Amino acid sequence: MIDRRNFIKIVSFGGGIALATKFTSDLISQSERNDEPSSGLKAKRWAMAIDLEKCEQSPNCNKCIVACHSYHNVPQFDNPKDEIKWIWKDYFHNAFVTQENPYLPKGMKHQLVLLLCNHCDNPPCTNVCPTKATWKREDGIVMMDWHRCIGCRYCVAACPYGSRSFNWRDPRPFLKEFNPQFPTRTRGVVEKCTFCAERLSRSQMPACVEACPSNALIFGDLDDPSSEVRKVLANRFSIRRKPELGTSPEVYYLV
Amino acid sequence: MKLYDGWKITIGLIIFTGFFTLPIWLNLTSAESKVKPKLVYPEDAKECVEAKDYMNHFHMDLLNRWRDSVVRMNVRYVVRNGNILTHNGNKLEMSLTLTCLKCHSNKKNFCDQCHNYLDVKPYCWDCHIEPKGGSR
Ligand code: SF4
Numbered sequence: 001m002i003d004r005r006n007f008i009k010i011v012s013f014g015g016g017i018a019l020a021t022k023f024t025s026d027l028i029s030q031s032e033r034n035d036e037p038s039s040g041l042k043a044k045r046w047a048m049a050i051d052l053e054k055c056e057q058s059p060n061c062n063k064c065i066v067a068c069h070s071y072h073n074v075p076q077f078d079n080p081k082d083e084i085k086w087i088w089k090d091y092f093h094n095a096f097v098t099q100e101n102p103y104l105p106k107g108m109k110h111q112l113v114l115l116l117c118n119h120c121d122n123p124p125c126t127n128v129c130p131t132k133a134t135w136k137r138e139d140g141i142v143m144m145d146w147h148r149c150i151g152c153r154y155c156v157a158a159c160p161y162g163s164r165s166f167n168w169r170d171p172r173p174f175l176k177e178f179n180p181q182f183p184t185r186t187r188g189v190v191e192k193c194t195f196c197a198e199r200l201s202r203s204q205m206p207a208c209v210e211a212c213p214s215n216a217l218i219f220g221d222l223d224d225p226s227s228e229v230r231k232v233l234a235n236r237f238s239i240r241r242k243p244e245l246g247t248s249p250e251v252y253y254l255v
Numbered sequence: 256m257k258l259y260d261g262w263k264i265t266i267g268l269i270i271f272t273g274f275f276t277l278p279i280w281l282n283l284t285s286a287e288s289k290v291k292p293k294l295v296y297p298e299d300a301k302e303c304v305e306a307k308d309y310m311n312h313f314h315m316d317l318l319n320r321w322r323d324s325v326v327r328m329n330v331r332y333v334v335r336n337g338n339i340l341t342h343n344g345n346k347l348e349m350s351l352t353l354t355c356l357k358c359h360s361n362k363k364n365f366c367d368q369c370h371n372y373l374d375v376k377p378y379c380w381d382c383h384i385e386p387k388g389g390s391r
């Protein structure tokens with residue numbers, strides 16, 4: 001004979017199992033999970049080369065910056081303290097602090113250099129992120145996940161290149177137009193260049209690369225000896241920003 | 256045992272209980288809630304990425320999976336049986352703005368209906384853009 005106690009135990013246990021099975025089977029949708037076929041542009045190691053000579057020929061050209069910032073809904077703040085930037089310009093002596101010397105060619109000294117996240121091979125910014133909101137992908141892109149960023153700004157402090165900006169204010173009122181292809185950010189997250197990861201996955205080149213009328217930005221796979229970046233790096237002398245820090249920056253400047 | 260003023264107390268108790276449980280009676284007699292979410296479904300699209308019932312209950316799980324897939328795993332398109340799904344010839348992205356809101360183009364008549372009814376406040380729209388220029 002089952003006593004009342006055991007009966008209740010058996011019934012509630014069985015009921016629990018039945019409910020759990022129902023919920024899990026409901027949770028499994030028709031679409032598949034991780035075995036999707038790959039799509040978009042792929043590389044073992046994305047990198048960029050910037051041709052400073054070509055940039056110098058049109059010093060007032062800002063097409064790459066405008067293209068990037070309008071594509072990614074980067075706001076324009078009036079107060080420089082609030083500034084958000086993914087790609088910007090600064091003088092050679094600021095960009096290459098350790099390579100500056102008093103006898104550089106005249107033009108170079110006062111030249112404006114295009115700056116962006118270097119997608120370092122050994123990125124200090126990702127090591128300090130407590131939530132893995134920023135991490136290095138297998139193809140070398142140092143990615144941002146704004147869903148996870150808690151705005152602690154450790155990464156801002158860790159990056160030796162000033163590549164990261166913090167949203168002190170709600171960016172939306174400071175955007176004249178929205179690009180629906182890309183989200184905006186919200187107050188309290190950090191943002192930076194992502195090498196246009198979203199465009200690469202749609203088989204498009206980065207917005208800045210596409211916008212440059214003189215092909216001064218060369219983007220490709222460092223692991224592939226026949227890629228355009230590798231070829232141009234093999235033919236021209238190039239420098240990187242603060243390589244002595246051991247971050248192994250992957251944006252190369254052709255001088 | 257004698258209850259002094261028994262009938263007064265009894266009537267008082269009945270009135271009190273009646274008042275106290277008034278919301279229950281009102282709800283029971285009116286049978287249906289007065290405010291109801293009114294979802295407007297798109298006219299030109301007949302199919303969703305998942306069954307309607309699944310979407311009703313689990314669209315938030317689907318969106319979370321889409322988010323992880325696109326942002327963290329670099330897998331952008333919706334795949335079924337090994338093929339990328341398409342809609343009007345375009346590959347379907349796992350994207351709230353570019354896929355869901357393509358058909359359900361009016362957030363107020365769709366998302367907001369149930370969210371307001373249930374008083375849930377998802378913060379998707381703090382960043383993701385709602386169609387038609389979409390400032391909040
Ligand atoms: S440049 Fe700065 S933000 Fe970019 S990967 Fe290197 S350390 Fe990180």
Ligand code: SF4
Binds near residue numbers: 130131133152189
């Ligand atoms: S601010 Fe965001 S991305 Fe940077 S370290 Fe903190 S959580 Fe990570």
